[in-house]
Amino acid sequence: MTHAITHINTQARKLWRDIYSQPLSYAVTLLIAVFFIAQPIKKSVATDVSIMLWLLGSVLLISGKVKLSALQSYRKTIIAGFAFFFVALISLLLSDYPADLQKLEPEFRLVLLPLLIVGVYYSGFSTRQLVFALLLGSISYAWITYGQSGRFEFMRRAFGDENPVGFGNGAFLLSAVSAYFCLSFWKTSKSISAVALLASTLYLYAAIASGTRGSFLAIPLIAVFFIFHVRSLKVVIASLTLSAILAAAIYQSPLQHGIDRAIKNVTSYVKGESNNLNSSVARLMLWETAICMAKEKPVFGVGTHQFRPASQDQSLNCKSNLRPFVQAHSLYFNTLATMGLTGLACLLLFGFFLCRESLNVRPDSPHKYAVVIATLTIAGYSLTVDAFFIRFIAEKHLTLLGLMLAIILHQQQRSASQQ
Numbered sequence: 001m002t003h004a005i006t007h008i009n010t011q012a013r014k015l016w017r018d019i020y021s022q023p024l025s026y027a028v029t030l031l032i033a034v035f036f037i038a039q040p041i042k043k044s045v046a047t048d049v050s051i052m053l054w055l056l057g058s059v060l061l062i063s064g065k066v067k068l069s070a071l072q073s074y075r076k077t078i079i080a081g082f083a084f085f086f087v088a089l090i091s092l093l094l095s096d097y098p099a100d101l102q103k104l105e106p107e108f109r110l111v112l113l114p115l116l117i118v119g120v121y122y123s124g125f126s127t128r129q130l131v132f133a134l135l136l137g138s139i140s141y142a143w144i145t146y147g148q149s150g151r152f153e154f155m156r157r158a159f160g161d162e163n164p165v166g167f168g169n170g171a172f173l174l175s176a177v178s179a180y181f182c183l184s185f186w187k188t189s190k191s192i193s194a195v196a197l198l199a200s201t202l203y204l205y206a207a208i209a210s211g212t213r214g215s216f217l218a219i220p221l222i223a224v225f226f227i228f229h230v231r232s233l234k235v236v237i238a239s240l241t242l243s244a245i246l247a248a249a250i251y252q253s254p255l256q257h258g259i260d261r262a263i264k265n266v267t268s269y270v271k272g273e274s275n276n277l278n279s280s281v282a283r284l285m286l287w288e289t290a291i292c293m294a295k296e297k298p299v300f301g302v303g304t305h306q307f308r309p310a311s312q313d314q315s316l317n318c319k320s321n322l323r324p325f326v327q328a329h330s331l332y333f334n335t336l337a338t339m340g341l342t343g344l345a346c347l348l349l350f351g352f353f354l355c356r357e358s359l360n361v362r363p364d365s366p367h368k369y370a371v372v373i374a375t376l377t378i379a380g381y382s383l384t385v386d387a388f389f390i391r392f393i394a395e396k397h398l399t400l401l402g403l404m405l406a407i408i409l410h411q412q413q414r415s416a417s418q419q
Helices: 001-019 023-038 042-065 068-094 101-123 128-146 165-186 190-209 213-229 233-251 257-272 279-296 308-309 331-361 370-379 392-416
Strands: none
Touching: 001 023, 023 042, 023 101, 023 392, 042 101, 042 213, 042 370, 068 101, 068 128, 068 213, 068 331, 101 370, 101 392, 128 165, 128 233, 128 392, 165 190, 213 233, 213 370, 213 392, 279 308, 279 331, 308 331, 331 392, 370 392
16 A cells, blocks of 8 residues: 555656646647547537647747748648648639638638647647547547437437537547557557557447447548558458458447448449438439539539539539538538539648658657548548538547647657757
């Protein structure tokens, strides 16, 4: 007992010295913990935290404590993000449908992304602190899910402070990232690995309870990436085995009925045997409408966030028979329709450079694949919903990516100073 108390006191004193020497790091940790906790409860609080992190980055740049040259490692990612915003602006200005510039608020977060990276990078925020924040967020997601889905019986869909699709996709994204940290910390810190595993489990519970099926499309993408990128027999076997286990577990979960129904409905629609307007068939019809719009306006599309008026425009010859939808329920098809081939190209380049440059900054980092895992997860479920650039939902994605980019950049700087 005395030994345990002594150990606790020693760890407490060590933590206090660490906080005293790096107060900004722990202040940012607190903000990010609030961000993840607030995500399923109150979106406006999560937005306020994002604004505070952007302001921190602005102050650091204006004061000269951080130079823009510090972001040199991510220059292509940042340029692609800026290009996407300017294409969105041009597309909106050229649109035949009236709209104000406020519609570009989601895309403007790509312009603000460098500020987030600067603020978190300068603070010294670490991967361990991120895992701690993810754990607190997972408890929040599980608590909301427990209250909304009939306890652990999955009787009702969980949705938090957004619709079930956005809630489930976000929970699965955070589950996938937490699971990766569980594996990457396994050799260096069993305790952090256990914390990440708990967080991943709680997020996965929330994702399944939401009833959302599209998020699990990321699993084969992640497996294929590791098979072709690492090119190791052990990795191939491990990726295929883990994917098979996850697929079997998901299929035996409460999602089984929905998965079977979606496969049946899509198969019937492709064969022309059914026009049942369920969610899967409606998506296919919206994608056809999006392709039609892209053919009519191939370069800049019908206008950023103008899918609804365009789908009801008789003169465009792409009128949808469905009730009006604000998006094509696919990030790719919606971008193609509203921003044309130019916008889709900028979006894909942003994702490509995001992964490539994050791998190049710290190729020796034990957590170097974290950004890739997050990007592929978003890419997977973005096939079925345009959740990346919609108000409030975007924070979850871009903030998480920005945090991990900042951590990698800080690790690079610290490694260089030690050498």
